[in-house]
Amino acid sequence: MLLINNLSFSRNDNIIFQNLNLSLSNRSIAQIRGKNGSGKTTFLNVILNFLESKTGEIFWEGKNIKKNIFNFYNKTTFIMDHNTCTRKMTVLDNINFWSRLSSSKLTKDEIVLLLETFNIQKYQNTKTMYLSSGEIRKLELLRLILEQKKLWILDEPYNHLDDLSIEILNQTFIDHINKDGVILFTSHLKPSINNLEVVDL
Amino acid sequence: MKLIQKIFFFFNREAKLFYSNIGDLFSNILFFFLSIFIFVFALGADEQLLRNVGMGIIWSLLLLSSTLSLRKFYEDDFNNSVIKIIHMGGMSYELIVFLKILSHFFFVQIPFLASIPIACVFFNLPINEVYNLILTFIIGSFILSCLGSISASMNLLNKTNFSIGSLIVLLFFIPVIIFSIGTNNSESDFNSLISLLLGIALIFLGISPWSSAAFIKLALRNK
Numbered sequence: 001m002l003l004i005n006n007l008s009f010s011r012n013d014n015i016i017f018q019n020l021n022l023s024l025s026n027r028s029i030a031q032i033r034g035k036n037g038s039g040k041t042t043f044l045n046v047i048l049n050f051l052e053s054k055t056g057e058i059f060w061e062g063k064n065i066k067k068n069i070f071n072f073y074n075k076t077t078f079i080m081d082h083n084t085c086t087r088k089m090t091v092l093d094n095i096n097f098w099s100r101l102s103s104s105k106l107t108k109d110e111i112v113l114l115l116e117t118f119n120i121q122k123y124q125n126t127k128t129m130y131l132s133s134g135e136i137r138k139l140e141l142l143r144l145i146l147e148q149k150k151l152w153i154l155d156e157p158y159n160h161l162d163d164l165s166i167e168i169l170n171q172t173f174i175d176h177i178n179k180d181g182v183i184l185f186t187s188h189l190k191p192s193i194n195n196l197e198v199v200d201l
Numbered sequence: 202m203k204l205i206q207k208i209f210f211f212f213n214r215e216a217k218l219f220y221s222n223i224g225d226l227f228s229n230i231l232f233f234f235l236s237i238f239i240f241v242f243a244l245g246a247d248e249q250l251l252r253n254v255g256m257g258i259i260w261s262l263l264l265l266s267s268t269l270s271l272r273k274f275y276e277d278d279f280n281n282s283v284i285k286i287i288h289m290g291g292m293s294y295e296l297i298v299f300l301k302i303l304s305h306f307f308f309v310q311i312p313f314l315a316s317i318p319i320a321c322v323f324f325n326l327p328i329n330e331v332y333n334l335i336l337t338f339i340i341g342s343f344i345l346s347c348l349g350s351i352s353a354s355m356n357l358l359n360k361t362n363f364s365i366g367s368l369i370v371l372l373f374f375i376p377v378i379i380f381s382i383g384t385n386n387s388e389s390d391f392n393s394l395i396s397l398l399l400g401i402a403l404i405f406l407g408i409s410p411w412s413s414a415a416f417i418k419l420a421l422r423n424k
Contacts (some may be wrong), residue, residue, distance in 0.1 A: 084286050
């Protein structure tokens with residue numbers, strides 16, 4: 001479904017990575033591993049067209065993503081390594097904004113149930129600036145379920161999470177793969193997921 | 202239809218952010234009034250003198266106090282990458298900039314409008330000049346929002362020196378000041394000056410979304 005062909009990227013004549021090939025079919029999950037500064041985040045940003053690649057093409061469902069980038073974005077959830085929630089808005093306001101932005105079909109009760117799963121329902125009306133970094137991270141990961149997209153691209157999803165949340169996240173990954181999803185993430189951990197493809201940068 | 206919904210919720214979010222940052226607006230208005238007090242006290246109690254210089258002083262202080270709020274234009278959304286999320290939600294950067302300009306105009310500049318008649322009292326301005334000032338400020342503040350968008354997006358690339366961005370706003374605002382002050386001159390044609398101001402507003406409305414979007418893209422690339 002996601003096909004990356006001969007991708008290279010350089011910044012100021014400094015080659016970050018080159019000739020990268022990757023193909024992800026439906027029901028597959030891939031982890032990108034590498035040392036600090038080896039260009040994992042840059043790689044994800046190049047895939048999502050936030051950075052211009054030097055050579056190479058990216059295909060989603062057989063079409064070059066640059067021809068219709070919004071078609072690709074419409075199928076993708078991107079979780080960044082830092083938090084994108086607005087610090088001065090409450091948890092519920094943030095969630096409502098995200099769900100409207102992605103035209104989510106989840107109802108209010110389902111959202112409350114989600115918050116209960118991650119144990120942050122008591123902070124519904126608290127501004128996110130008062131939450132701990134782990135709780136903000138969980139709030140961020142809620143976007144995966146809110147947006148209900150096919151391709152998940154995650155940058156360091158396990159940061160700040162406790163053991164229980166890591167287990168829930170792994171289970172969520174497995175559920176998503178079973179629903180024909182595609183997942184690509186970077187991490188330094190070695191999560192216990194079957195059929196995990198590993199790409200070394 | 203979905204896009205209209207998204208635009209509506211964009212404004213909804215801007216309104217909530219404005220409400221939580223309402224202290225910034227009050228401090229800007231306070232700055233405006235305090236500097237007007239300083240001018241009035243410095244010039245003394247000559248009624249005729251105050252009436253002659255009033256319009257110019259109010260315009261320049263309005264300009265200076267509005268530039269104070271320009272720093273916040275994109276900085277927060279850029280730093281926590283909300284701009285990327287909104288872009289991935291199906292809005293081009295140009296549309297985001299356009300909506301930002303509109304929301305800045307409605308949530309930051311229009312509340313300033315309420316303080317203008319009160320400021321005019323201190324300078325003993327005649328009522329027709331107050332009307333002119335309000336009309337020209339509505340057009341001029343829209344131009345200010347457009348210019349502010351350009352300078353704030355340029356400043357995303359330059360995080361240490363904010364005064365360079367303000368220089369651009371001040372430089373391009375000179376014609377607007379000339380034409381707005383000209384509306385009070387009985388010899389000049391009122392309608393043609395207003396048309397000129399509207400023309401300038403349309404020019405900047407055309408230019409600023411494209412240029413700001415280009416700067417934002419450049420800044421995202423160098424982040």
